[in-house]
Amino acid sequence: MATHLRKQLVVVGHGMVGHRFVESAISRGLTETFDITVVGEEPRPAYDRVALTSYFEVGAQALSFLPSGKYDDPRVSLRLDTEVVAISPRQRIVTLANGEDLHYDELVLATGAAPFVPPVPGADLDNVFVYRTIEDLEAIREASKKGKVGAVIGGGLLGLEAANALHQLGMETHVVELAPRLMAVQIDDMGGKTLSQHINKLGLTVHTGAMTEAILGDKKGRVDRLALKDRNPLEVDIVVFSAGIRPRDALARAADLDVAERGGVLVDESLQSSDEHIWAIGECAAVRGMMYGLVAPGYDMAEIVVDRLLGGEGEFTGADMSTKLKLLGVDVASFGDAHGATEGALELTYQDAVSGVYKKLVISEDGKRLLGGVLVGDAAAYGILRPMVASGMELPENPEELILPASRGGGLDIELPDEMQVCSCNDVTKAEIKAAVSDESTLNDGSPCVDAACVTAHTRAGSTCGSCKTVVKKIVEDYFTATGKEVDKSLCQHFKMTRQELFDVVAVHGYTRFDDIIEAHGSGRGCDICKPAVASILASLLNQHVLEPGNRQLQDTNDAYLGNLQKNGTYSVVPRIPGGEITPDKLIVIGQVAQEFGLYTKITGGQRIDLFGARMEDLPAIWKRLVDAGMESGHAYGKSLRTVKSCVGSTWCRYGVQDSVGLAIELELRYRGLRSPHKLKGGVSGCARECAEARSKDFGIIATEKGWNLYVCGNGGAIPAHAQLLAGDLDKETLIKYLDRFLMYYIRTADRLQRTSYWMDSVDGGLDRIREIVVDDALGLGAELEAAMDRHVESYFDEWKATIEDPEKMARFVSFVNAPGTPDPNITFREERGQIQADITDGPVSLGTTIPVGAP
Amino acid sequence: MTVTTETTFETVCRLDQIEPEGGVTALVGGEAVAVFRTFDDEVYALSNYDPFSKASVLSRGIVGTKLVDDEDVPFVASPMFKQAFDLRTGRCLDDASVVVTTYDVRVVDGLVEVGPRRS
Ligand code: SRM
């Protein structure tokens, strides 16, 4: 289509919803007919405002939705740091702050909302802030360096977020709320009280029913005191306003578009404003007069406008305003009709003042349906209660059991209907979860999932906010109980225990031999499942040579021959290239080895060079050449550390802030040879551009101005998972300490072939629990785990070198025990692109009986 | 008649050259034969050719036992795709329609001797 025929679409505001709109416009093909220009007033592209409070911990890059600063569709252009100052609906133009006009065919307003600052005297003093953007947080951080005490005005959801931030910055923090309780919109009186107790316990001071009369400044015009009506003033250095938000509808007002009574661009269910070419989405929109202060309804609106512009009929029919959050470590949830506004509604409450738990259910007059509720201190039931409201299912006989603790006869033993949506983040129903555990086509190998972690990986249920995880687990367990399939956790038929249990048994008894272990704790003589598992456990504990007699027969073939078995029976050799750094001399040696032994060469996805097609009997000679040149063969096989991938980092890259190559090499050398339940990969990037793709690794490290951010439990492969931030801005020592603990804890507690991301899902409490153990040392295991890793590092040796130096180990590297000089005729190659390729034979190949055969 | 059978046995190695629950490959009559020794020192010989992967690799598999109908069956798992083969009969325990050739084998004076193919 010629350019002049293409239509122009302008989006005002590059916040969460504006960004979602563009993403959806690209993926659903709207950019086939429209050029899109997005104008955003903030200096940076859209970021995760919901997670704003984690900014101090993770930094701006981690929050960014578009770190590269541009969309990968050339038909979208983004203009940041630019304000739209006027709209002329009749001419269809918007005017930018610099006077430039942009023509549009369709205009989408996504200007969000602004914090409301009540007209209190002194609100214009220095050190008075709002809490909405990264710039706001930066300013608060600066000011906190000079002040000690901060007050947040407003005890709603956002106010508590802001209080959390001040608390994190080490300030003495006050929360001043006009209403008689905290979070007045979402929760009720008792809930508010319970929440106050928790917050007071953390050392913050909550003042409810307190009206701010004025902010008083000192001589330099800086905040000094907060005057409260009928109370003593508070001496404070910083004030943060969080007294609600107002839709940013000023552009619309000035352009004479209809606005809602309580603010917001008035739109109908199709999100169209009073001008047919202007749409409004997100917090600036008032759909039939109603404004929604959450991001999920905004996302819905974005999708609907894209749909409309594509000719669809999508309508916005309201939103579930349920919320569940952890505020300052306290679970708070509110769902459905939390205040019992429905006529005739009944309330059921449970309260435990000692442990600070409060739960309330709102039930319909006839006692049959759940209408809503409030949970404070323990929101575990949220996952099941919210969908019960949404599905309108009938309540069980004794609805109070839904909120009683399990020890008092409670529990969540109710049969949910199949069509009920269990995961609202990813729209997964109970039926879909059951299908994942019953349907044979779920996994590639023709088997269904056997646990909840696998279900999460396949359906995504539980992968976003996590609030539905307990329900997913329960559905899976119920399914297995109902079908009489006991969830068999045995390693295999020889060991009736999990890998973790077996690990503990071996460690406690100090076993060093498979025979002793199977005799005492197993049955039969073992198989291809338990033998390598025991080998891995012994290796993690003892770090002996994998080819030690007695160990050797336990190894899977790759470990048994210290190389990767290929389809025609040959092996591959992957010289270790720590961090991907290699000298020209070593490169030449690799080339010479390949030439000499007729091997195929290829660059791997792990920043090293693979040599394929090595006959088993040639392996020792190949290794010797590498060892002589100061290299070692590497683990591309076995369940052990593979590579620690690096980007070039600060030594060459103009953006690099730390030496990523140096760290990658150090880590690869530290953890090489470490045997683990599944393979382990690492990555180190020199800055937030993340060229090493570190977050797709089991452990990924990204340099920051101040040190290193450590991410864990990522992987690529069939079901990719992004690694999650474990701790930020670490110095190298602390980083290595945490990594030692993390890896050892994983090795000790994971199941066989359970990669870190699955393991994290299976740990009760997930990432938070792992952080408690690794960072806070909650189990007091830290020193022990570090010592175990130190033992590994000290006892590391080059297992290929040790093999070629030991005649007994070498004896096995022959083609035929009775004809060591004769190559196996079954191994054949063909040629392609100037190199060999593996070939297979259709049936065994015979050399004929005339070949002379040596005596034993 | 016994004499003819005798002569078709070929000595391939010493028993102590095969580790318990290990295997070696021998060249017998031009064919690659996998010779295994179990924990209780029984010796078995199978074609080294794995019909699933079409590669000559069986001797490099893990040897153990599997409970089949209440009987502990000595088996080897192919190192390639892990199918299990009954060492006594060559029958695949995962797919009864697949059988690999077995050979007569015996230990005489500490020497392992492989005999003719069994049918
Ligand atoms: C050689 C290489 C492909 C290449 O030519 O580039 C390769 C080859 C194999 N990969 Fe890989 N992977 C290679 C990089 C990767 C990468 C990229 C990376 O490491 O950055 C990935 C995605 C990242 C990841 O692991 O999460 C990758 C994901 C896998 C997976 C899926 C893992 C998962 O958790 O889903 C498997 C299967 C498994 O391990 O169970 C696999 C398994 C294998 C095996 C071991 C399969 C096998 O048993 O034969 C292949 C061994 C080849 C050999 O004989 O050497 N390979 N594989 C790469 C070796 C890198 C190295 O230097 O060590």
Ligand SMILES: Cc1cc2nc3c(=O)[nH]c(=O)nc-3n(C[C@H](O)[C@H](O)[C@H](O)COP(=O)(O)OP(=O)(O)OC[C@H]3O[C@@H](n4cnc5c(N)ncnc54)[C@H](O)[C@@H]3O)c2cc1C
């Ligand atoms: C601390 C905090 C915690 C939150 N927690 C949650 C939560 O837990 N759950 C939840 O659902 N929601 C939460 N929210 C609310 C959520 O962030 C908003 O609902 C969401 O950001 C709305 O998206 P939006 O795109 O409509 O507005 P915004 O994200 O605010 O984006 C609007 C953008 O438009 C720009 N803009 C405005 N006017 C102009 C103009 N004239 N020219 C150019 N650009 C302009 C603004 O600068 C801004 O960048 C939280 C908000 C905050 C501040």
Ligand code: SF4
């Ligand atoms: S990640 Fe590494 S290579 Fe990429 S820009 Fe940053 S320092 Fe440079």
Ligand code: FES
């Ligand atoms: S409800 Fe959020 S992940 Fe399922």
